[in-house]
Amino acid sequence: MRHERDARESGFRDPVHDAQATFRCAMRALAEPGTIRTLGADVAPPAPLMAGTAALLLALADYETPIWLDPAIRAAEGPSGFLRFQTGAPVTDDRSKAGFAVLTGPAGLTRKHGFAEGSLEYPDRSTTVIIQVERLEAGEGWRLAGPGIKGEARLAITPQTAELVEALTINHELFPRGIDVYFVCGTRIAALPRSTRITV
Structure with missing residues (x-):
């Protein structure tokens, strides 16, 4: 079938090397919140998935980590x-x-998001949320503080909503419970783990 062939042709060209490199980049992004990193893997996923989103999921997801997709992605033909083919993960x-969730924009994350936030005993049993954005810039925007940040970091995304800021603020207050968030713009990523405090 055409879609199966496209799926085969659009994943990592060098699965082992690309997955390892993407994994390391993703972990460094979490360790240094607000720092923008560029994923080097050449991935061509079906729209509206961005290349960075696909690379993160190919490196991090597997059959034990169900993926939740927002309505815009679910409605598209292909993602x-x-x-499922590239990661083995169920949708x-x-x-x-969900072990992972993908949103086509920040408006999809509100204070009542419904994603897994883990527990005090098992905080790792939570959802990692990937939010695709139109613009991602360091040195301006939100002020970030917390582990992995020397002094203060700045991060700006476009678009952004008051509901998103509220959700991220509440998420930090839940620590060690909560979700971890990746923002993706093309092949560029930045992470906001639950340990990060944001100020507008």
Whole structure:
């Protein structure tokens, strides 16, 4: 079938090397919140998935980490099959069961997001949320503080919403519970783990 062939042709060209390099980049982004990093893997996923989103999921997701996709992605022809084929991960309709979630914009994350936030005993049993944005810039925008940040970092995204800021503020207050967030713009990524405090 055409879609299966496209899925095969659009993943990592060098699966082992590209997955390892992407994993390291993703972990460094979490360790240094607000720092923008560029993923080097050449991935061509079906729209509306961005290359950076696909690379993160190909490196991090597997059959034990269900993926939740927002309605815009679910409605598109290709992304669900691409991710199932490339990662082995099931696509779920239940936000609370998702190991990963992909949003086509920040408006999809509100204080009542419904994603898994872990527990005090198992804070790692939470959802990692990937939010695609139109613009991602360091040195301006939100003020970030917390582990991995020397003094203060700045991060700006476009678009942004008051609901997103509220959700991220509440998320930090839940620490060690909560979600971890990656912002993706093309092949560029920045992370906001739950340990990071943001000020507008």
